[in-house]
Amino acid sequence: AQTVTQSQPEMSVQEAETVTLSCTYDTSESDYYLFWYKQPPSRQMILVIRQEAYKQQNATENRFSVNFQKAAKSFSLKISDSQLGDAAMYFCAYRSDQETSGSRLTFGEGTQLTVNP
Amino acid sequence: NAGVMQNPRHLVRRRGQEARLRCSPMKGHSHVYWYRQLPEEGLKFMVYLQKENIIDESGMPKERFSAEFPKEGPSILRIQQVVRGDSAAYFCASAIRTGAYEQYFGPGTRLTVT
Helix, strand or coil: CCEEECCCCEEEEECCCCEEECCEEECCCCCEEEEEEEECCCCCCEEEEEEECCCCCCCEECCEEEEEECCCCEEEEEECCCCHHHCEEEEEEEEECCHHHCCCEEECCCEEEEEEC | CCCCEEECCEEEECCCCCEEEEEECCCCCCEEEEEEECCCCCEEEEEEEECCEEEECCCCCCCCEEEECCCCCCEEEEECCCCHHHCEEEEEEEECCCCCCCCEECCCEEEEEC
């Protein structure tokens, strides 16, 4: 079974600075997808960024980018120019590409990000 | 184009009562996933359904919990004889097809058992 680990329960960053959230995962599969979701106080789950395992290039979405290290099974999220609205719980998630897994997401325990003005 | 809708947003039940949580997927989506988020934890997969079929219920507790996604109408997650440990946020997500990149999440239903 796949597992996802986020070793930082809490992180803080100054507004306009850069912060990196860590995520590691365990799998024996070669084809899969990795995601970062944001959960603000409203509790709505918002997709931040997606990475396909077969792509070597790291995904980027505006101020959000990932450092995907497939051999190390590491998938960190970098937030540049942090804004107050980035304050939220961030979840790393894994999804198998196998039909038998049914596309369910496996989530880490989350990292609570605080942005200080 | 409305997103995934869940109702009620908040539900309070006494121990032993039944809880029914509803999820209307995005238009055109025929795949629904239910996840549970216990306090201070990440989301845990419960069940995956397509119209009229349960595809994967490996994350669902064996007793008291059931789910359906009828041909017409919303998906329902039903919890019988609720206990305090069922207090959690229950999220529904929908996808347009198996293998789709993205699951779109609803706002969740917060169940409180008193």
